[in-house]
Amino acid sequence: MKVGVIGLGYWGPNLVRNFSAHSEVTEVAASDIREERLKFIRSKFPAAKLTTNYNDIIEGDSDLVVIATPVATHHPLAKAALLNGKHIWVEKPFTASIREAEELIEIAERKNLKIFVDHTFIYNGAVIKIKELLDKGELGNILYFDSERINLGLFQKDVNVIWDLAPHDLSIMSYLMKGMKPKALSATGIANFNGLENLAHINIHFEQNCFAHFHVNWVSPVKIRRMILGGDKKMLVYDDMENFEKIKVYDSGIEYKSTETIHEALVQYRIGDMFSPKVNQTEALALGAKECIAAINENRQPLTSGYDGLDVVRLLEASDLSLKNMGKMIEIGDSLLVT
Numbered sequence: 001m002k003v004g005v006i007g008l009g010y011w012g013p014n015l016v017r018n019f020s021a022h023s024e025v026t027e028v029a030a031s032d033i034r035e036e037r038l039k040f041i042r043s044k045f046p047a048a049k050l051t052t053n054y055n056d057i058i059e060g061d062s063d064l065v066v067i068a069t070p071v072a073t074h075h076p077l078a079k080a081a082l083l084n085g086k087h088i089w090v091e092k093p094f095t096a097s098i099r100e101a102e103e104l105i106e107i108a109e110r111k112n113l114k115i116f117v118d119h120t121f122i123y124n125g126a127v128i129k130i131k132e133l134l135d136k137g138e139l140g141n142i143l144y145f146d147s148e149r150i151n152l153g154l155f156q157k158d159v160n161v162i163w164d165l166a167p168h169d170l171s172i173m174s175y176l177m178k179g180m181k182p183k184a185l186s187a188t189g190i191a192n193f194n195g196l197e198n199l200a201h202i203n204i205h206f207e208q209n210c211f212a213h214f215h216v217n218w219v220s221p222v223k224i225r226r227m228i229l230g231g232d233k234k235m236l237v238y239d240d241m242e243n244f245e246k247i248k249v250y251d252s253g254i255e256y257k258s259t260e261t262i263h264e265a266l267v268q269y270r271i272g273d274m275f276s277p278k279v280n281q282t283e284a285l286a287l288g289a290k291e292c293i294a295a296i297n298e299n300r301q302p303l304t305s306g307y308d309g310l311d312v313v314r315l316l317e318a319s320d321l322s323l324k325n326m327g328k329m330i331e332i333g334d335s336l337l338v339t
């Protein structure tokens with residue numbers, strides 16, 4: 001398989017590295033409009049075919065075109081690649097709007113091409129382990145999902161902090177809580193500097209009695225990457241800043257016995273053992289590249305397909321609408337999260 005990567009800024013070189021290491025990839029071509037980025041890639045990957053013209057990749061002999069450029073350019077580049085008969089890998093967030101995502105999915109379906117959306121965390125050992133625990137019913141019914149992703153972050157020029165950071169957490173939530181349907185969301189935030197929100201909170205209400213909250217921030221003095229999943233049997237904390245014991249499962253919870261009057265309601269606390277399951281350390285991007293190529297070879301949807309990308313874009317677009325309306329509750333239309 002021949003792979004062409006477009007966009008060699010911060011993230012693109014990781015993609016060149018992982019596809020170059022894949023046993024089925026015979027050639028990696030790479031493009032950036034900035035000559036200095038080609039120079040950087042040439043020094044690390046002398047075998048890569050380099051060009052400043054992305055059309056050389058889109059119209060060339062790559063089977064898979066990998067798009068790692070700013071969000072606004074995802075749709076035009078992805079559309080051109082699909083129309084040239086290429087499978088595509090698109091960085092998160094998939095597109096800048098629902099309409100763009102739907103159009104790409106329609107073209108790919110019509111031409112029987114695959115869309116892989118790089119929701120990297122779905123291939124992260126900790127998230128894979130959490131999914132295993134949930135599928136085994138270890139936590140019981142999910143009551144809430146609470147996530148925090150904050151640090152002194154790299155300001156993006158074209159998107160706010162929600163479009164930059166929240167795709168990670170929203171895609172993790174969608175994956176872990178498949179089968180639960182987000183009903184409505186509200187988002188609030190502040191743009192202190194350049195008109196793009198640098199801090200935001202998103203609240204999602206589900207059709208089931210469940211709630212999710214996301215806090216993303218580029219202007220925090222401390223780096224926190226943590227989520228808490230509350231279940232009615234057990235609860236779990238995933239701290240991505242921990243080198244060891246990234247996941248802790250607590251056999252804790254409450255038992256609530258309602259009685260005739262609210263004053264007499266009984267709340268019993270259970271504080272039991274904690275265990276920390278072992279997490280696979282394989283690089284998520286390596287597993288993502290493997291899944292993408294396997295899906296193409298087996299003519300099936302990848303684990304993180306265009307439909308998964310669209311689900312996240314739906315939540316992002318609703319967040320923007322709510323932000324502009326001071327946190328107004330927005331209904332989520334036609335979510336594809338229930339499969």
Ligand SMILES: NC(=O)c1ccc[n+]([C@@H]2O[C@H](COP(=O)([O-])OP(=O)(O)OC[C@H]3O[C@@H](n4cnc5c(N)ncnc54)[C@H](O)[C@@H]3O)[C@@H](O)[C@H]2O)c1
Nearest residue numbers: 007008009010011012031032033034054068069091092120
């Ligand atoms: N999956 C992840 O964990 C992860 C992490 C970081 C970034 N990303 C995503 O990757 C994408 C790129 O982010 P980044 O931080 O690397 O941005 P960046 O600005 O560092 O790099 C983007 C590069 O694209 C190049 N470019 C723009 N238009 C081009 C074109 N038409 N042809 C060729 N090159 C072009 C720019 O010159 C630049 O070098 C974004 O969608 C971002 O959200 C994903």
